[in-house]
Amino acid sequence: MAKEMKYITFALAKGRLAKQTLGLLEQIGITCEEMKDEKTRKLIFVNEELGFKFFLSKATDVPTYVEMGAADIGVVGKDTILEEGRKLYEVLDLNCGKCRMCVAGPLSAKELLNNGSLIRVASKYPAIAKDYFYNKKHQTAEIIKLNGSVELAPIVGLSEVIVDIVETGSTLKENGLEVLEEICPLSARVVVNEVSMKMQHGRITKLIQQLKTVIPR
Numbered sequence: 001m002a003k004e005m006k007y008i009t010f011a012l013a014k015g016r017l018a019k020q021t022l023g024l025l026e027q028i029g030i031t032c033e034e035m036k037d038e039k040t041r042k043l044i045f046v047n048e049e050l051g052f053k054f055f056l057s058k059a060t061d062v063p064t065y066v067e068m069g070a071a072d073i074g075v076v077g078k079d080t081i082l083e084e085g086r087k088l089y090e091v092l093d094l095n096c097g098k099c100r101m102c103v104a105g106p107l108s109a110k111e112l113l114n115n116g117s118l119i120r121v122a123s124k125y126p127a128i129a130k131d132y133f134y135n136k137k138h139q140t141a142e143i144i145k146l147n148g149s150v151e152l153a154p155i156v157g158l159s160e161v162i163v164d165i166v167e168t169g170s171t172l173k174e175n176g177l178e179v180l181e182e183i184c185p186l187s188a189r190v191v192v193n194e195v196s197m198k199m200q201h202g203r204i205t206k207l208i209q210q211l212k213t214v215i216p217r
């Protein structure tokens with residue numbers, strides 16, 4: 001990398017999505033060998049030659065790093081982008097990690113969604129759930145924030161329904177629950193810090209153009 005060149009820093013959501021993203025970056029010649037080491041506990045990786053840094057963070061923190069400029073670019077699910085509501089540019093749909101944000105519950109809860117009654121909704125995504133019930137459905141709802149295994153809530157009587165991600169649908173099925181309403185489709189997105197987009201416009205737009213050519217169809 002030329003001396004005067006600034007690093008472009010990527011924040012990647014830890015896990016499967018980071019792996020898929022690294023696969024796409026590799027296809028456009030951006031590699032990071034040390035990151036492939038499955039056993040490493042290191043959190044930040046540098047490609048000196050190309051001037052890229054990569055770090056892995058919890059998915060929910062990716063929009064924070066990008067908004068605050070600690071990362072120039074982030075790759076994270078649309079679910080997290082919607083939930084976090086940060087100020088950033090969403091520039092590209094990577095068409096992977098595809099799933100749906102849904103209202104789910106036992107079939108018996110379906111009528112509660114149609115008659116405007118007060119309903120309890122458990123979710124890891126309280127902002128998305130609130131927006132959907134208050135602003136789109138105009139239904140009075142008590143939103144209960146959970147941190148995982150949300151499918152439990154209607155089974156043990158904590159809530160009537162849940163708002164959660166459905167991918168294959170098998171978690172719902174195995175727990176006797178069904179998709180009752182679909183909120184929106186989800187997939188992995190590339191987000192960019194607003195200042196970086198101006199200051200590093202050339203390199204970032206080139207990168208986006210290159211990524212466009214390798215997105216899975």
Ligand code: PRP
Binds near residue numbers: 151164166
């Ligand atoms: C997600 C989601 C569902 C499940 C959906 O959970 O919250 O539980 O995956 O996938 P499926 O439709 O293919 O069954 P995750 O694995 O992230 O775990 P968590 O619920 O503990 O957060």
